[in-house]
Amino acid sequence: MINFQYLRTTTAKSALTLLQKDKNAKFLGGGTNLIDLMKRGVTAPEKLIDINHVPLKQIELVGSKIHIGAMATNTAVAEHPLIQEKLPLLSWALNAGASAQLRNVATVGGNMMQRTRCGYFYDTEMPCNKREAGSGCGAIDGFNRMHAIFGTSDKCIAVHPSDMCIALVALDAEVVLATPKGERKILFKDFHRLAGDTPQLDNNLKADEMIVRVEVPLNNFAKxxxxxxxxxxxxxxxxxxxxxxxxxxxxxxxxxxxxxxxxxxxxxxxxxxxxxxxxxxxxxxxxxxxxxxxxxxxxxxxxxxxxxxxxxxxxxxxxxxxxxxxx
Incomplete structure (x- = not known):
């Protein structure tokens, strides 16, 4: 792991300001995936912006939607009475992911941003177009037991690793992003991308944007x-x-x-x-x-x-x- 600069912020606005100064910086939430990637040399940001003190941990009913802050932990969401009553599918999906210890620190925003667990992506000695564009995809003719069967390309057959995101897609959630010009909304089903010719791009989050919350409409699927x-x-x-x-x-x-x-x-x-x-x-x-x-x-x-x-x-x-x- 290389040396890096550590910054801490307490508002979404200041977080975006810091990001605009260095768009190669990374936001640090729970760090359950990012720190692993840094340890393995898969990613090497020179600056980490700690957003754990940004007040984005709300879980509340606003009108006909449940708002879930990007910094709410997976455990807090899964165990919240409102989620268990109105969105049990989301609670079950969250509890199916990782371990209790990881769920206690992993955040909703971080869960959305986590990267594939493809072994070729994690092994810096192997070819991987997600890690190094143009190097090839070792999985296509290699060990691919865990890999994709839908929406693949000749550049990448990796799979998205999240359980939470599967439930949120099914529940027609929306993602709310903070941008330099104000908030922007995107349907959850459109947030993540297929690999296509640009497998290094996992999602449609722009370089100067930040996830602030997820909004899930009430539904009749709880029973x-x-x-x-x-x-x-x-x-x-x-x-x-x-x-x-x-x-x-x-x-x-x-x-x-x-x-x-x-x-x-x-x-x-x-x-x-x-x-x-x-x-x-x-x-x-x-x-x-x-x-x-x-x-x-x-x-x-x-x-x-x-x-x-x-x-x-x-x-x-x-x-x-x-x-x-x-x-």
């Missing part, structure tokens, strides 16, 4: 929702495949539905075709199977991750059945 995460061990493991499922039911009829997947793409993967198919239909395993089949359109394995082509639809079906059984 029938489930977050199912398939992984190699029961805790502290990233998803092979995960599914966030929310159903709004009238009797056994699906009035509305939300579905998103993790562990399968460079960004949280919303299953809109499956949602459109299920709306207005009966909540039956047969319909869930058809929705899962539709969800796999365009999926492609790379050898060692071919098993995801079977695991993914099976996980969708199971998640939907578990969400239904909450009735």
């Amino acid at each position: 029938n929702a489930y977050y199912l995460k398939v992984r190699d061990r029961a805790s502290y493991a990233f998803a092979l495949v995960s599914v966030a499922a929310g159903l709004e039911l009238q009797g056994n009829k699906i009035v509305n539905v939300r579905l998103a997947m993790g562990g399968v793409a460079h960004k949280p993967w919303r299953l809109t075709s499956a949602e459109d198919f299920l709306k207005g239909k009966e909540a039956t395993t047969e319909n869930f199977e058809q929705a899962a089949k539709l969800s796999m359109t365009g999926a492609k394995g790379f050898g060692e991750n071919d098993f995801k082509l079977t695991l993914a639809p099976n996980t969708i079906i199971e998640a939907l059945n578990l969400a239904k059984s909450k009735a």
Whole structure:
């Protein structure tokens, strides 16, 4: 790890001012991912701006939306009564991620900004277009068991690692950003990017912007929702495949539905075709199977991750059945 300058700020405005002076600087929240990357030599910012004292830890109902500050910890969000009552899907997704110790310090904003756990990205001796553009993607013809089956490119097949973000995509959240000209909002589903030709860009956050909060609209999915995460061990493991499922039911009829997947793409993967198919239909395993089949359109394995082509639809079906059984 190289020497770096450490600065501390107490307002979003001053944080942006410091960032504008050096756009290669990094914001430091919980540091659960950034410090690891610095230790491994994957990133080497010369300046860290500590934003832990910026008052962005709110979790509150404002009108018809729940506002969650960017500096709220994963534990604080997951255990908050408002989240557990109104957005249980988010609570379950957060509790499925990392370890209790990490959740105690990891922040919502940091969770959104975390980088892939692809082994080629972390190994500075290996080719990785995310780490060094133009160097190649070692995973495509290498060890790719954990890698993407949707939205891949010939430049990168890495997956997005967050559980929280899968739930927030399913819940139609918005991201609120502080900019030099005031606040800017972006749909959560548009915040992260597919790799395309620029895999080094994980999201659409501009160099002079800062995440200040997430806004989640109230919904009718609290009663029938489930977050199912398939992984190699029961805790502290990233998803092979995960599914966030929310159903709004009238009797056994699906009035509305939300579905998103993790562990399968460079960004949280919303299953809109499956949602459109299920709306207005009966909540039956047969319909869930058809929705899962539709969800796999365009999926492609790379050898060692071919098993995801079977695991993914099976996980969708199971998640939907578990969400239904909450009735």
